[in-house]
Amino acid sequence: MKTKPKSNAGQLEMGHLLEPIAAHFFAQKTGSLVTDDTHLYQHADFPYALANFDRRYTRKEDGEPGILECKSCTYHKAADWQDGAYPIYYELQLRYYLAVADIEYGAFSTIWGNNPDVDIATPAIIRDREKENMIFERLDEWIWSLRKDKPPSMADVTPKLALESLARIYGASQKDLPTIEFPxxxxxxxxxxxxxxxxxxxxxxxxxxxxxxxxxxxxxxxxxxxxxxxxxxxxxxxxxxxxxxxxxxxxxxxxxxxxxxxxxxxxxxxxxxxxxxxxxxxxx
Structure with missing residues (x-):
């Protein structure tokens, strides 16, 4: 079956091309040693949990290892990264990676312009077992729903987050589709x-x-x-x-x-x- 092209394919390609630049200026700004890692990893306790990372880094202050996620955004999204903040969906992604790798430290390098002195954010996070457990509880529910061929429920998800998730899952509306008749x-x-x-x-x-x-x-x-x-x-x-x-x-x-x-x-x-x-x- 032919895969439907993504509506933001160009944006995804741009993000991938900008990863080395974000990694470079993260190393320059923090003094940490950044290294490539192209391996695929599996969680020790959850076989379904696989992950590959944008980069790894070694913290300058103590030599401890970390996982680096490289992001890029437009100027109107830069406010999401001000004062050490980061979008929750990226936080969940990085915490998932820390769990798979069994590593305590993670960081983002997000760029949105051509001036690395001001157009970059490098917030860091520390592993949180309570949040991690919540992530894997939901993942367990999701995997169970796939195995039982039952769609996951949005009943306990806040309406705003549920609508955002559904929009991401189904993508843009299609004008040529027929009108749905509701029960x-x-x-x-x-x-x-x-x-x-x-x-x-x-x-x-x-x-x-x-x-x-x-x-x-x-x-x-x-x-x-x-x-x-x-x-x-x-x-x-x-x-x-x-x-x-x-x-x-x-x-x-x-x-x-x-x-x-x-x-x-x-x-x-x-x-x-x-x-x-x-x-x-x-x-x-």
Whole structure:
């Protein structure tokens, strides 16, 4: 059977090509010795658990071995890696590798630009047996479902994570497929989705109306505050505390990025796929 091409094949190829670069700057930044490892490993207690690693490294501070995962992302995903953070799905992947290799230390090297001084994150993790046990409990359930030919249940998975997982499993929607007819048992949840959509639309309209009213009341207040940050109005029953504080936010200027770094700008424009269930009620 012919394998269906992946919608992000180019992105996957780019990530693979960038692995040596991420590994190189991890070694430069941390002082650790990075080595290639092309072997396939098997967990000592779970025969189904196989793994191959992007790289291995030897920690500069104590000579202990570690597993290095090399990643790359676009600028708009760089915030996921700020201040030592890392996406949970990558954390689970690396903890799984630490368990298979029976190693205590792991690290990421994630790059997203062409300046290795600022466009790289190298957060490290230490092996956590409790999280590891949770991972292998779920893997055991999954392997059991495969052997029994029973699809794994999403019953105990948070809805947001379940939807993200299903989107990854099934990929993009196909326009040429026929319309699905739902069994009657789905009428209640479908109607509830439609009701909640309507409630959200009404709430959004009310929020917009409230925002406009608050802005109208705020004009005179702002005139009185001028360049002051705080104000107060004392009454017989309480105090009304007023803040009018300047907050600075930094956002990427798309015009500047397009003008000075057109290649990066085009990369940042790559479409991201998402799917959301919507229900419309059509009278009979």
């Amino acid at each position: 009657k048992k789905y009428e209640k949840p479908l109607r509830r989705i439609a009701e909640l959509q309507g409630e959200n639309a009404a709430l959004q309209a009310q929020i917009k109306k409230n925002e406009e009213a608050m802005e109208a009341h705020s004009v005179r207040i702002a005139e009185l505050m001028k360049d002051h940050e705080h104000g107060v109005l004392e009454t017989t029953r309480d105090k009304l505390l007023v803040d009018f504080v300047t907050k600075t936010t930094r956002r990427v200027s798309s015009d500047y990025l397009k003008r000075t770094h057109p290649d990066i700008y085009q990369d940042a424009l790559k479409p991201s796929e998402s799917r959301k269930v919507k229900v419309f009620i059509q009278p009979a």
